[in-house]
Amino acid sequence: MGHWSLFATLLAVVVIMLGAWTRLVDAGLGCPDWPGCYGFLAVPQSAESIAIANARFPETPVDVAKGWPEMIHRYAAGTLGLVVFGLAGYAIRHRREGLPVKLPLFIAAFIVLQGAFGMWTVTLKLWPQVVALHLLGGFTTLSALTLLTLRLRARHKEISGLGPSRPTLNRFRPWLYGGLALVILQIALGAWTAANYAAVACPELPTCQGEWWPADMDFQHGFDIAQHVGPNYLGGQLTADGRVAIHFTHRLGAILVLGYFALLLGLMWRRTRHTGMAWHVQLVAIVLAAQVTLGLANVAFHIPLSIAVAHNAMGAGLLLAVINLLWRLHEHPQANAESSPHTTTINREVTA
Template sequence: MSTASGRSPATAFPRLRRAALSALVLATIVILLGAWTRLVDAGLGCPDWPGCYGHLTVPSGEETIAKAQARFPEAPFDAGKGWPEMIHRYAAGTLGLVIFGIAAACIRHRRVGAPAGLASFAAGFVVLQAAFGAWTVTLSLWPQVVAAHLLGGFTTFCLMFLLFRRLQGRTGNDDLPPEPRARILALRPWLYGGLVLLVLQIALGAWTAANYAAVACTDLPTCHGSLWPEMDFAAGFNLLQSVGPNYLGGQLGNEARVAIHQSHRVGALVVLVTLGALFLAVIRKARGSALAGAAGTGLALLLVQVALGVLNILLQVPLAIAIAHNAFGAFLLLGLVNLLVRVERLRVAPSNP
């Protein structure tokens, strides 16, 4: 891709490209901080939004804490819960400002090829994501909002990657001779199907986290010693849960949580087989190309993510592994998106004779 001035985006917009890379790194940090906040049960560490007990930072000092507690008597003050929540908010707010700045610069330079549409969409999506962040607190960790907020974080991460790639221009030798090129393009619908499966699995993971179902089963390959334990799918996947209760720790019964957990397990197996086969097919058909390298990276991320999921179950969700599982879910999604971007470029690039 070239700009209206004939230069590549990487040459025309070096500062924007660096800003987009910074936003991508910051989005990674925000995802990690979000997982940390959720896993240490600090999602309601501050009962209000965007401040914390009416302050811009976590209250300190006996008098300030006493006033904060009097203002929110239903939410006992705990600085150990407040700081993870506020650190996450500070990082997310900084990311939002960076994205707004990128969008403004892209709009200003749109006549010379800056991706104003994509950047503007990202900025608008950040506003929606901020709203979900606020609702997460004001609706007391309502699972629907918590899950949507997690998915929104992954979406923001992917948008920053796509923006960086647009500003980076064409990199790597993705072009192939006509025969392997045709075989790779024949896989394109299957790769998009794999993307849909992966997004559904991430949504299942978000629902598992939002309903505290990660430790509903602690043995493998069985659950409570059975391959098909008692499960309540109707309650586990009831999207009409009432608004009002405090959902910290979850409100579902054990059989409902087991249904969610087992669904996530089955989804993981389906994704492993499907994406594993697709990545291997691309590696075989595009051997020696940058496309094969991208598929190899995706396969490695898939295997690491499955291994982290197994360790989460066997070790009962230790903090470091649980955060890594969350992060590698985002990295796997990015790996598949990167592969699809490269496959799409095969459609418009001239093939080698």
């Protein structure tokens, strides 16, 4: 089950990247219906199929180039759903063997909800509120699958000592939870930025619209969650001032996350640099540096597709790196504590 859980986790990353690709090539409405495409299981391509599709949806003529990104994303998401349901079924069947059951069932139920959000994304014509929640749902699914994978691996792998005697790291745990909350908030800001097509609102660095603090930002308009349902939101409906407010807030969030983790990871590194926990601390730092670099590159090179997709994927990577570090602290609460007499005796015997 552990291998399938890992496969599902990796597939969830692929689904998130495909979702970003679909959104960035403006293919979110490449198929105006759900779950098929113009009433077909695949994008209609023959002249006859296209004629039928155009008759069914005269307001949205077939665009094969935009239909395929949407359908590929759906195929991958559907495959992920099948794998998740298989994991839940296997966990129920083998629950007497000590396999976790509640978490696989939660993921399976959440996948159903996520599918509903995928449908509403199309039927409500990319309504920003639904798009943002759908994006956050993808990250939630990925996080839950990661936790499941870590739990399953912990059942089959005995934890070894993490190094020499060090003061406990437990005091860092609440601060790391605070960092996790900041990362989630920043991901939510990124989702809102994407849903409202605000990524290009500030086309230069380090200023925005030629100012350090743009005077015409409209935060009330930019963060209005009461937008009407009904218009076609492909390309966005907000004014430029609202989009600038969203983009600028996302930048401020990135600075806050970077500063917070630079201090926190620096303090943790001093405590763990000679222990097995050091790699997990380094991993968060490496992924954070990569994510900030990709974010800067997005603006500097005007949102190239490859960098924008990588930025989405690295956001998921940062979330998982922080979750992994928290997991290690919970799994090894005494990993860096002062050695117990029993451990000291064992170390002396090994040395001898």
